[in-house]
Amino acid sequence: MTPLLEASGLSLRFGAIRALDDVAIDVWPGEVLAIVGESGSGKSTLLRVLSGQQAAEAGTVRYDGADIRSLSEAALRRLSRSDWGFVHQNPRDGLRMAISAGGNIGERLMANGARHYGDIRAEALAWLSRVEIDPARIDALPRTFSGGMQQRLQIARTLVTRPRLVFMDEPTGGLDVSVQAKLLDMLRGLVRDLGLSVVIVTHDIAAARLLAHRIVVMRHGRVVEEGLTDRVLDDPQHPYTQLLVSSVLAA
């Protein structure tokens, strides 16, 4: 077996700030990889570089063996709307707020050539049920949804094309604790049922423990520790990870 996503030597500076400093990570098929670290440690930057939205100054990202920088813009965008998904922290960044829930879910299907209204609609209804939104809300605008529902709609809209690899940047970030727990549970179910590979950025160590097979700990743009989730959380080696884990336990 080879990794689905293979990144090495990634570096990117913003002025004096080293947002990424020689980062290497692999994502295996069906694996959930959590990226944790303090604010400003480069997690979102890494996600943008891995998903081809931003170019690094050095290093390579390979998907399915191909350097994503060698792909044409058209091919990269095709990949982004079919094989890949991206879930934003703020649902407003991932949803079209002026378009109905059904239209939001159908967009990727239509972007990939679906031209049968009835089929698109059926698919949207099925996905609403799957993310526990009342299918009767199919024609409602996302702005009439709660924050948790909006986030579930964003997930449905992303997963409708059955991507193999999904990037998530703090998907539960803006939500109440009880809503977060429900969303995490749902994500875990979807990841398992669809056999997704996921790279998830989170502040939330508990979320990482629940979802992730492996954890990467970042600090100042560098990976300071990585390993299987239980190992990293129960027996952290790097002092920074120890601090991170203990501060969560203390909180």
Place this chain on the structure above:
Amino acid sequence: MEQGYNFAYLDEATKRMIRRAILKAVAIPGHQIPFGAREMPLPYGWGTGGIQVTASIIGPNDTLKVIDQGADDTTNAISIRRFFARVAGVATTEHTAEASIIQTRHRIPERALREDQILVYQVPMPEPLFRLEPRVAETRRMHALAEYGLMQVRLYEDIARLGRIGTAYNYPVMVNARYLMSPSPIPAFDNPKMDRMPALQLFGAGREKRIYAVPPYTPVKSLDFDDHPFRAIRAPHACTLCGSTSSYLDEVVTDDRGGRVFVCSDTDYCQSRREKAA
């Protein structure tokens, strides 16, 4: 022809620049070509883009017809016809069959056009995606990559809300299975006439400084869904004046008690049918 103007008002360098844009537009059907639009002695709403296109292609032997909403006798149509009669000294006509160039706003003539005719559209907004994607750079990228899913989403929203595609004017089309194009605010009823039309179709947008074209016999397809196919809709009546049951009709209020009749919007078509019948 009045003295003091260059032939057809525009100077020769400007006409050459516009012709180059037209040639590019013809070479890439449906693709919008920027051009250095000039100020014209008419306001933008009067179709300065179409006027500049016409001014660049018209010659002394041409016969010009100008229609507005299908009619030859509106203020807009009369002004533009007079303008070209004055600055180019060309013959003008109200008969579709006699015209070599037809400049239009809002309609395509009912009578089928021929290979030796050119249809020039006045276009207020050339970008079909502008309501969906406000960022111009992004709309260019979408055209470059032929990413038109968003337009399909708009049609989906129509069907979800109204049970059908509600767009009655300016109904988006794919040209030569490649570029999404705004047909200008003609009724969707006219869209099928654009498909494989023998006449050259040129589109000029003055304010937005864009020219685009559909060369003769180019496929033009209205966007739709397999299970909600495009339908060219007209009022289900016969023309009160000529009896036509196939032409596009305008509803005309006849008195202040709510009386109304339906008549052909194409005045030349209606007139010639009545003459034939008489």
